[in-house]
Amino acid sequence: MEFTDKELTCQDCGTTFIFTADDQSYHEQKGFSNEPKRCAPCRQQRRSQQGGGRFGGGERTQYPVVCSECGVDTTVPFRPRGDRPVYCSDCFSKQRA
Numbered sequence: 700m701e702f703t704d705k706e707l708t709c710q711d712c713g714t715t716f717i718f719t720a721d722d723q724s725y726h727e728q729k730g731f732s733n734e735p736k737r738c739a740p741c742r743q744q745r746r747s748q749q750g751g752g753r754f755g756g757g758e759r760t761q762y763p764v765v766c767s768e769c770g771v772d773t774t775v776p777f778r779p780r781g782d783r784p785v786y787c788s789d790c791f792s793k794q795r796a
Contacts, residue, residue, distance in 0.1 A: 704717050766790050769790055
């Protein structure tokens with residue numbers, strides 16, 4: 700499919716921006732069906748307000764735990780449920796090896 704540049708309006712700031720043919724091709728390859736709703740500066744601002752976007756960049760909540768293997772006090776980036784052992788980073792690495 701051949702793409703041509705499109706002019707879109709940002710839903711946040713109201714400015715127009717270009718949805719380039721290359722960006723459209725990329726969106727199609729990734730399986731995205733919607734056009735972008737925000738210009739690049741507004742997308743960046745939104746990501747920074749949400750803690751870094753899809754894959755983080757912001758601070759994650761750490762939960763204190765005691766390692767199930769060696770008994771050391773440590774923290775983990777998820778809330779332990781209590782039904783599975785939780786390991787410090789050293790013991791976790793040994794478990795995976």
